[in-house]
Amino acid sequence: xxTLIRTSAPAKVxxxxxxxxxxxxxxxxxxxxxxxLNLREELTLAAGDTGSGIxxxxxxDTLPDRHIQAVPTxxxxxxxxxxxxxxxxxxxxxxxxxxxxxxxIPVAGGMAGGSSDAAAMLVALNEFFFQENxxxxxxxxxxxxxxxxxxxxxxxxxxxxxxxxxxxGEQIQELPDLQFESNWLLCxxxxxxxxxxxxxxxxxxxxxxxxxxxxxxxINSSEELANLMTNDLEPATFSLMPALTGLKSKxxxxxxxxxxxxxxxxxxAALFESRGRCEDVARLLNSEGIFALTxxxxxxxxxLEA
Ligand code: C5P
Numbered sequence: 001x002x003t004l005i006r007t008s009a010p011a012k013v014x015x016x017x018x019x020x021x022x023x024x025x026x027x028x029x030x031x032x033x034x035x036x037l038n039l040r041e042e043l044t045l046a047a048g049d050t051g052s053g054i055x056x057x058x059x060x061d062t063l064p065d066r067h068i069q070a071v072p073t074x075x076x077x078x079x080x081x082x083x084x085x086x087x088x089x090x091x092x093x094x095x096x097x098x099x100x101x102x103x104x105i106p107v108a109g110g111m112a113g114g115s116s117d118a119a120a121m122l123v124a125l126n127e128f129f130f131q132e133n134x135x136x137x138x139x140x141x142x143x144x145x146x147x148x149x150x151x152x153x154x155x156x157x158x159x160x161x162x163x164x165x166x167x168x169g170e171q172i173q174e175l176p177d178l179q180f181e182s183n184w185l186l187c188x189x190x191x192x193x194x195x196x197x198x199x200x201x202x203x204x205x206x207x208x209x210x211x212x213x214x215x216x217x218x219i220n221s222s223e224e225l226a227n228l229m230t231n232d233l234e235p236a237t238f239s240l241m242p243a244l245t246g247l248k249s250k251x252x253x254x255x256x257x258x259x260x261x262x263x264x265x266x267x268x269a270a271l272f273e274s275r276g277r278c279e280d281v282a283r284l285l286n287s288e289g290i291f292a293l294t295x296x297x298x299x300x301x302x303x304l305e306a
Contacts, residue, residue, distance in 0.1 A: 005045045009120040009302035010036035011105040012112040019232040030169045031211035036160035036299040043120035048096035060103035070107040078118040108192025110263035112153040119157035119302035160301025183278040188291045189266035198264035201236035226257035237265035
């Protein structure tokens, strides 16, 4: 019987993104409050032909074509890297695999699209090794430790929900889920932004400050959520893409409780009280040629699908 394993993993927004001064290893310490969104990548894994290596087919019907075309299908893709890491962890050669990725998260948009694929791959391959080789499955904590060195957002994509991320963003402290659904409008820029470039501009602007204590936060409504949203990288992203400043103001004028660059951007995430208003504004922006999606949070971490 051919093993066919389906998994999915969420996008993230950083509700709070505090960034410290660059360290000797080239990374910046961060203090982040992550929320997983119901904008989920879907990955299907099947055994490949002997000697074929890992082949990836990427498709999607909700994003402009460039997001599908921009996904690398060679060994620079994070899914390859995590597959090699998990196989090596078990002392195995990387198996021949066929992957199908249904892409919904924008590429280079500050929403952890690549990390979400990697998290979905870790869960899929964990199951594959269990079914094919009888190897006990690693726990989420163990998968997160494996993924952490390959991409700072991979651990959060494994846990999902609401969580604090520290160090590079890869050290996750899970928080109780929000008890309400939050409505998000995501404005996807026509160009991506490289994360290292945004951090580099952040260094030039010299903007870092003290971190706040996120562990005792009580968030009971979208309004409370809006009041705590901050992103230290936003001025750096705005300086690289000045047009986003106007987009943020426009979203707030159109009724968003708060609009903010997501992570390093350039996606601008706007929080709305009402789902209806959120969808109306998405329609309006799309009619003006600004590509916008809606989603909700929280969402579960990477998981097996039936
Ligand atoms: O770990 P990840 O692949 O997401 O990081 C991509 C790049 O973003 C790093 O090479 C680094 O330049 C920058 N980065 C950083 N500080 C972080 C996370 C990422 O400077 N906390």
